Amino acid sequence: MRSEPSRHGREEGSDCPVRAGDGRAGGDGTDPSRHDDSAGPAPAADETEPDARFTFANERTFLAWSRTALALVTAGLAIVQLLPPFPGVPWGRRIIGTPLILLGSAVVVISYLEWAGKQRALRRGEPVGRSRLPWILAVTIAVIGLIAVALTLLSGVKLH
Amino acid sequence: MTTPADDIEDTDPGLARERTALSWTRTAISFAAVGGAILKSRPYAGVSILVLSGLIWKLGQLARPSGAGQARPRQLLLIAVAVTAVSMAALAIALLNPEPGGLRP
Numbered sequence: 001m002r003s004e005p006s007r008h009g010r011e012e013g014s015d016c017p018v019r020a021g022d023g024r025a026g027g028d029g030t031d032p033s034r035h036d037d038s039a040g041p042a043p044a045a046d047e048t049e050p051d052a053r054f055t056f057a058n059e060r061t062f063l064a065w066s067r068t069a070l071a072l073v074t075a076g077l078a079i080v081q082l083l084p085p086f087p088g089v090p091w092g093r094r095i096i097g098t099p100l101i102l103l104g105s106a107v108v109v110i111s112y113l114e115w116a117g118k119q120r121a122l123r124r125g126e127p128v129g130r131s132r133l134p135w136i137l138a139v140t141i142a143v144i145g146l147i148a149v150a151l152t153l154l155s156g157v158k159l160h
Numbered sequence: 161m162t163t164p165a166d167d168i169e170d171t172d173p174g175l176a177r178e179r180t181a182l183s184w185t186r187t188a189i190s191f192a193a194v195g196g197a198i199l200k201s202r203p204y205a206g207v208s209i210l211v212l213s214g215l216i217w218k219l220g221q222l223a224r225p226s227g228a229g230q231a232r233p234r235q236l237l238l239i240a241v242a243v244t245a246v247s248m249a250a251l252a253i254a255l256l257n258p259e260p261g262g263l264r265p
Contacts, residue, residue, distance in 0.1 A: 055231055056176040060183045066239050067190045073247040074194050080254040081201060097254050105247035112240040119231050 050122035058118050065111035065133060069104040076100030088158030092151045096144060103140050107133060184220020187239065188213045194246060198253070205249050212242055 049055075079097035086092035110133055118128045191213035199206030219235050 049230070052230075053176040056180040059232065059236065060180050062236055063180075063183045063187045063239070066243050067187055069243050070190045070194055070246065073243070073250045074197055077197065077250040077254060081257070094254060098251065101247050101250045101254060104250075105244045108240050108243040108247075112236060115236060116233065119233075 047120075047123040048125070050119075054122050055119070058115055058122065061118075062111050062115040066108050068137075069108035069111070072100050072104035072107065076104065086151055086155035089151055089155045092155065095151065096148050099140065099144050099147075103137070103144075107137065110136070181220050185217065188217035188220060191216055191242070191246075198249070201257070202249070202253060205253075209246060216242075 076097040076099070079100065080093050083093050114131055114133065121128045192210055195206045195209030195213060197206075198209060216239065219238070
């Protein structure tokens with residue numbers, strides 16, 4: 001966690017707009033009766049708004065995962081719509097494409113929940129947990145790859 | 161722990177905001193790409209996703225001057241809902257469309 005002085009240095013840096021809770025001059029978040037009228041839920045007594053850079057980094061991480069999800073959805077749709085059919089296996093493209101689309105929607109939902117959890121941990125000064133998304137993504141894509149291999153071999157067998 | 165001088169962001173904190181705004185722009189472009197990809201088979205869905213990407217672009221521009229460092233759960237929830245909706249539409253297209261011939265029928 002970055003120290004308080006750097007945070008103040010940034011707010012004095014003029015182009016950074018004044019925050020909603022800035023009337024708390026000097027108190028700096030330790031006042032339990034403080035209430036932010038910002039977008040999020042009102043922080044509890046032991047929560048302080050984290051350094052803006054952590055909030056931004058957390059937001060970027062979520063946005064990157066959402067793009068990953070969109071790419072998965074697009075790939076799944078492209079496989080179903082654009083790929084030439086597997087000879088002898090008419091449902092082959094849907095077997096590969098549908099899990100990719102479902103994986104995309106799962107990734108964006110999980111990444112939003114993880115974003116919210118990390119934001120909460122940052123406010124409380126707790127360590128942010130390790131993301132489970134890379135593991136989920138790796139396992140699912142590996143399984144889909146194996147299915148694709150099986151389909152390719154199967155359609156080759158049926159062709160001859 | 162770094163001393164303030166070690167980190168360029170202590171003298172120019174706008175960089176984190178800049179990266180985030182650029183990340184929003186990339187997200188908007190990704191949405192536009194999906195909209196363009198769907199446009200041919202489903203014109204209405206494609207156009208609505210393209211409109212949505214314009215909205216997301218606008219949200220990214222808003223990240224720059226105001227709301228610095230505040231968590232923005234509503235905007236991010238919008239992204240999550242939008243991606244889920246797009247994937248459900250894609251799922252419907254994938255499952256309900258008659259067997260497409262592929263690029264080379």
